[in-house]
Amino acid sequence: MSRRENQYDVIVVGGGVVGVSSAYVLAGRGKRVLLLERYAPAHQHGSSHGDSRMFRFDYEENVYVEMASRAFRFWEDLAKRLGRPLFRQTGICNLAPADAEVLGILETRLRECGLPYERLAGVAFSRRFPQLNLPRTSEAIHQPDSAVLFADVLVRSMWDCVREDGVDALTETEVAAIDPREDRVEVTASDGRSWSAASLVLAAGGWTGRWLDALGIKAKLVITRELLAYFPQAGPVSHEAGAMPNVIDYHTADPFYCVPQVQVPGVKAGCHRTGRIVDADDPEDVDRVNLAAVQAFVGRRCPHLFRNPVTVKHCLYTNSADYHFILDRHPDYSHVVVAAGFSGHGFKFGPVLGEILAAKLYDETPPVDTSLFALARFTRPGELKPRTIA
Ligand SMILES: Cc1cc2nc3c(=O)[nH]c(=O)nc-3n(C[C@H](O)[C@H](O)[C@H](O)COP(=O)(O)OP(=O)(O)OC[C@H]3O[C@@H](n4cnc5c(N)ncnc54)[C@H](O)[C@@H]3O)c2cc1C
Missing domain, CATH: 3.30.9.10 (D-Amino Acid Oxidase, subunit A, domain 2)
Incomplete structure (x- = not known):
């Protein structure tokens, strides 16, 4: 493999709805992206499979309502791009x-x-x-306005789209090591293949906890x-x-x-x-x-x-300990971002999560206020800082 072939702008680990949405957004920004998935799109072992997910706006926290509005527009645009329905409005x-x-x-x-x-x-x-x-x-x-998203169809369609958009999207590829360096990240698969990228998105669903431990991040899942x-x-x-x-x-x-x-x-x-x-x-x-x-x-x-x-x-x-998402940069390696803790309500937001993660990687203001999702809210694995009242 030539040096150029295994070098990327971003490697995304995990091809569930969050990982593939991140790849979609990053490819849309012209980035050279590698998406690595241990199984196949919409496989049965993780969190993004099945025929349906609820799409709803009725959240207590404003940020989720904003994210839902943004995500809904995205799902509509994706349905237009594909020329077929991806959800059904049902209330x-x-x-x-x-x-x-x-x-x-x-x-x-x-x-x-x-x-x-x-x-x-x-x-x-x-x-x-x-x-x-x-x-x-x-x-x-x-x-x-609530809807039913066609979950399997959406995940598989997004895999097709990212490939069409130039992402190298590999299935049956298990990441065995992630090695963040000062300005790059080295990733090795269990079969010995390896890649290097300027940045990394960690979106490994129920398997993310192992990486948090290995990368020294203070959050427990x-x-x-x-x-x-x-x-x-x-x-x-x-x-x-x-x-x-x-x-x-x-x-x-x-x-x-x-x-x-x-x-x-x-x-x-x-x-x-x-x-x-x-x-x-x-x-x-x-x-x-x-x-x-x-x-x-x-x-x-x-x-x-x-x-x-x-x-x-x-x-x-x-x-996560408070059932809110974790969407943040690694405290020591700002070119590594973590997307985890979706606590049973993340699917509907997929593309917005991708936008937030891309903004974090490139030090831009995210489209919504992400303070609820910060790693800084954890003091130690499994423990949250007491809420401060402003
Ligand atoms: C029963 C149920 C009902 C739900 N209902 C709703 C709902 O109505 N509305 C809603 O919005 N949300 C809902 N959710 C939540 C939503 O489905 C999840 O938040 C979302 O799918 C999480 O996606 P993910 O990409 O983080 O995880 P996953 O889909 O699990 O993706 C992570 C991927 O990483 C891969 N991976 C892990 N380790 C490695 C490795 N070492 N190398 C390579 N790949 C790796 C895994 O194989 C997996 O495919 C529900 C969830 C469940 C379980």
């Missing part, structure tokens, strides 16, 4: 007891951000959303394997995206969610952040207790679905 219903604090917080946030919403209850709710059973003492906040199951329709009421909204149900401390049917038969349902703590390479096994809880949720909330799932799947959450 979202946040369900909770009428006096629950969460409804008030969401309502305030949506109002402040100028996003449309309705508060619904009783007959008005059940006429509109016959797929869902809402207790008489509960209410829903419906936000109509807790990996959970989350269960999701697909429940088939039991009657004539349509549960397709467009007819049925996304749902987040705050009646329990750990919210349940469901996503309307997209490509895989059945409505997807799960319970947020209730998966077992694992090592990302541990073998999969079905958590029967968790599955029973999800079935019970479907039984009480979705009267027109069978309670026996057609499929049960798993997916990794990479949780």
